[in-house]
Amino acid sequence: MTSPNAPLLDGSHNVLTPEYVEFRFTLAGLCSRFLAWGVDTLIVGVGCSAILLGLNMALAFFPGFASALSIVIYFLVDWGYGITLETVWSGQTVGKRLLSLRVIQESGVRIGFYHAALRNLARPVDRLPFLYLVGGVSALLSGSHQRLGDMLAGTIVVRERRLKVPSALGVPAEEGLLADSLFVSRAKKLTTEERDVLFSAALRRDELSLEARLRLFAALGARLQDVLAMDKPAHLSDEKWALLVATALLPSPSARGRGAGARMRPPAAP
Known part of the structure; x- marks a missing residue:
């Protein structure tokens, strides 16, 4: 159950256990998620640039192939970064960790590889047509601030307390x-x-x-x-x-x- 809140700000998500005990999680708003995404995008961009720089000499002989390979490398690094870190760090990437955000299942338990893979593989759709417009609209309309990838994987992004x-x-x-x-x-x-x-x-x-x-x-x-x-x-x-x-x-x-x-x-x- 999710409490109605402005999606740009933090909301709340309640989980009722089989023992009828209710736990409340603070949902991450779009502002904090956008900042975390910015950090992760910067890291992915630097990683892709480093890889392409290393392949620069080889790509010079195949200029028509270079742009296509660049796109493939970007998606592989982007997917690999998100899936790997969210699996190993139990729902966090570098950006999410800096902003104290974490991806969890709607039931309140930690995510695994399956959930991390689903929500990250859906990112290209959420990014359409640019700057996560589809994902942003989805989160605005969703009571749990979920983009399409979150809906597909059954996940939410919460702000964790220390x-x-x-x-x-x-x-x-x-x-x-x-x-x-x-x-x-x-x-x-x-x-x-x-x-x-x-x-x-x-x-x-x-x-x-x-x-x-x-x-x-x-x-x-x-x-x-x-x-x-x-x-x-x-x-x-x-x-x-x-x-x-x-x-x-x-x-x-x-x-x-x-x-x-x-x-x-x-x-x-x-």
């Missing part, structure tokens, strides 16, 4: 379990997506209503017991259990000291 890495998550009385190597090793076997969901719940729990908070951690606590193949200690609530697992995934105190001031992106919502 949160400080917490030194603890409020479970100081459980050092014994945190010192259990079996517990810690099983916690660290969680997949990247499972960690995203866990940290998202931990960092955003105070934003939820009490009812939504209880539902979310009840489902998350049961899921963690299955994944870790361990029963939750009877004296711990579902929320404390989830926070304990999240704490086991945090850097050690010495590592936190070396990385003081480091920041983390908010994980995608489940």
